[in-house]
Amino acid sequence: MASIPLKKHDNVAGSFWSQWSLFFRQFVRHPGMIGSVIPSSAVLVDRMLDQVDWRSTRLFVEYGPGVGTFTRSILDRLPADAMLIAIDLNPDFVAWLEAHIADPRLRVVHGSAADVRRFIREAGHVEADYVLSGIPFSTLPDGVGAQICAETKAALRPGGSFLIYQYSRFVMRLLRPLFGEISDAMEWRNIPPCRMIRATREEELAQAA
Numbered sequence: 001m002a003s004i005p006l007k008k009h010d011n012v013a014g015s016f017w018s019q020w021s022l023f024f025r026q027f028v029r030h031p032g033m034i035g036s037v038i039p040s041s042a043v044l045v046d047r048m049l050d051q052v053d054w055r056s057t058r059l060f061v062e063y064g065p066g067v068g069t070f071t072r073s074i075l076d077r078l079p080a081d082a083m084l085i086a087i088d089l090n091p092d093f094v095a096w097l098e099a100h101i102a103d104p105r106l107r108v109v110h111g112s113a114a115d116v117r118r119f120i121r122e123a124g125h126v127e128a129d130y131v132l133s134g135i136p137f138s139t140l141p142d143g144v145g146a147q148i149c150a151e152t153k154a155a156l157r158p159g160g161s162f163l164i165y166q167y168s169r170f171v172m173r174l175l176r177p178l179f180g181e182i183s184d185a186m187e188w189r190n191i192p193p194c195r196m197i198r199a200t201r202e203e204e205l206a207q208a209a
């Protein structure tokens with residue numbers, strides 16, 4: 001499996017501690033936007049990404065990459081000719097990702113997931129195969145979560161999936177009116193234990209003759 005090229009000045013051990021330190025400082029400054037004191041565990045990353053059919057993936061979108069806990073593993077699995085758009089509202093995380101991950105398939109965007117369709121268009125694509133989200137839906141300002149879920153459904157290809165890892169079931173009430181097929185499982189080995197939710201956009205019915 002390919003590994004992510006580190007930028008020249010990057011150092012794996014130093015990078016590990018500075019990642020945790022940056023994540024913790026951002027949580028203290030913006031608890032509602034970050035939603036967690038520590039990054040996701042490797043076991044959660046693997047279980048979430050095991051749901052993806054990588055061979056057929058051309059465009060993968062990540063919301064809330066933070067310090068790249070999922071981003072690096074997505075790039076390890078992503079086909080050579082596919083693209084990853086990583087969208088984060090926090091400029092310090094965006095600067096971190098731009099400084100520490102060098103990969104021509106990665107496009108880091110500073111902005112809100114609510115504008116996902118514009119970011120997909122600007123990247124020269126039409127629709128996403130998968131959207132993965134680490135955004136803390138239960139602590140977002142009123143209406144923002146519902147807007148992100150509706151925009152995500154519109155951004156996915158028919159049959160595409162919205163993959164969400166989350167500490168509460170709050171997001172389910174936003175997904176139910178939009179997606180026909182939703183699954184919900186737990187990963188107990190994360191700190192704290194985490195829900196793994198998958199909402200799939202329905203395939204379009206063939207036009208009647």
Ligand SMILES: C[S@@+](CC[C@H](N)C(=O)[O-])C[C@H]1O[C@@H](n2cnc3c(N)ncnc32)[C@H](O)[C@@H]1O
Pocket residue numbers: 033034035036038039040063064065066067068069070087088089090093111112113114134135136
């Ligand atoms: C719990 S952290 C997840 C970080 C990382 N993916 C992980 O698993 O460790 C939530 C992330 O969502 C980002 N975020 C919050 N609201 C957002 C929004 N509306 N659009 C994009 N990113 C957002 C935060 O800046 C933060 O990076």
